[in-house]
Amino acid sequence: MRRATRVRLAADTALLLTAAAFAVPLLWLVLAAVDAEADLRLRVPSSVTAGNFDAVLTDEITFTPMLNSLLLCGGATVVSVVCAALAAYPLSRHRSRWGRSYLLTILFTTCLPITAIMVPVYGLFVQVDLIDTMYGTALFLATAQLPFAVWLMKNFMDGVPVVLEEAAWTDGASNLQTLTRVVLPLMGPGVAVVTIYTFIMLWGNFFVPFMLLLSPEQLPASVSIFTFFGNYGSVVYGQLAAFSMLYSAPVLVLYILISRKLGGGFALGGAVKG
């Protein structure tokens, strides 16, 4: 056997073993969701049923939490992306010591463990009466994701040549007009990546809504699923798996949408590359 073939076979084998280890929990999710008698163990269902999905597709279990997630994460994403686009513009277009320190601070906050400040945030929210409000929680989520959104947006914006704006300036366009009519349309795919990425990160966020929202009817899917399986013992695993699939589906679909854009060069990798 040729040496190159041997190397490829060895690499394939090692990767397939790893792939199997990553696949087992995912496979359990898919099989348990269609198994009427699902338990904790991975197994092929004796008969395939949609019963688990039927059981969880109710207002209380699925629709309300998913709608809450959509409002919460959608709202936070809009705030985050709009603020990031505005902020990225001067940072990308104007050079100064000041802008540089601002960017370094932004980058520094990107790295801070947000988990650590949840205790004071909770205290602050109680005092200013933002606790248990959707908009308060959405604003905090937007802020938590903002540093990375600014950083990513600025990197995409740097790719748009300034020459194109100069024409608009000559015609007397203001900064805001140049940004919304020239720069943002030109970096459409970049804006899409930042938006989708921000939404994916927020959709999966558990700790923030878990701390800041209290009333059951306001909880997003990330927290409701936890209360669902938090009461160990009486769990119907098949239904929980079905719900997990419904809850995960939007982010998986969105990721597939941007993966072409991210793949290859992988913009996020590029954004943080040393």
Place this chain on the structure above:
Amino acid sequence: MSASRTGWWRWVPLAPATILLLLFLAGPIGYCVWIAFTDTQLTGKAGAAFVGLDNFRRAFADDDFRNAVLLTLVFTFVSAIVGQNTLGLALAGLMRAASRPVRTLTGTLVITAWVLPEIVAAFLLYTFFRREGTLNAILDWLHLPSQNWLFTLPILAVSFANVWRGTAFSMLIYSAALSEIPREVTEAAEVDGASGPRRVLYITLPMIRRSIGTNLMLNTLSTLSVFGLIWAMTRGGPGNRSQTLPVFMYDQAFLKSLIGYGTAVALLLLLVGSLFSVVYLRLMKVDP
């Protein structure tokens, strides 16, 4: 050129982002510094007295805190530094030698685990590690001893869960880094008769050392703040045997109502995070 492109107001678009960051990020951090020095018990200000460094003294004398520090170190070292980082690098390297379908399959699975919401990942790994779960079924089938993983080795179970969930990030960073190494360099070494391991050690690794630094730092920082995964899988238990700093902080501040003490712990975590961030920024030598 109009004044809007030269005067101070060209920085005005920064305002919305800056206001949000000051209100919801800088504000809480400042507030964090204040309440860490008080004996705040519940949420109201009433009755909270300034206690100086008492909370910190108490932390360093607290066995549970020291246990949490130790577990955080174990969790971070095992799952981020060894697990995510090494596995991510190995996968990225192997993918360059593997055939296309295998590469696509592995990549898709690893990335799916990463994109899944945190609590779903926690739930999947919880079922995997339970006594009646899949791991023990596999071990039984192989005639190997099975055990109640979440009870006997909780910190390793959550570490593995974090590797399962977080490796994709390293894999993507390293794939990008490796794809930038010119083929001629490795080919030249091959012609000179350097063996595979030597080429990796003396050529590939030095060439991607900045990516390694960046990745290690980002993995470490994100692992320091993992809460949902551990909380959902073990609640920090049994006892306190998987109680890392974020879980300990939550336990003290909310379950035991010791807000001041919990915040002091949060502040220490934030300090460690800041330290790492500074090192990371230095290492990256960012030039925005």
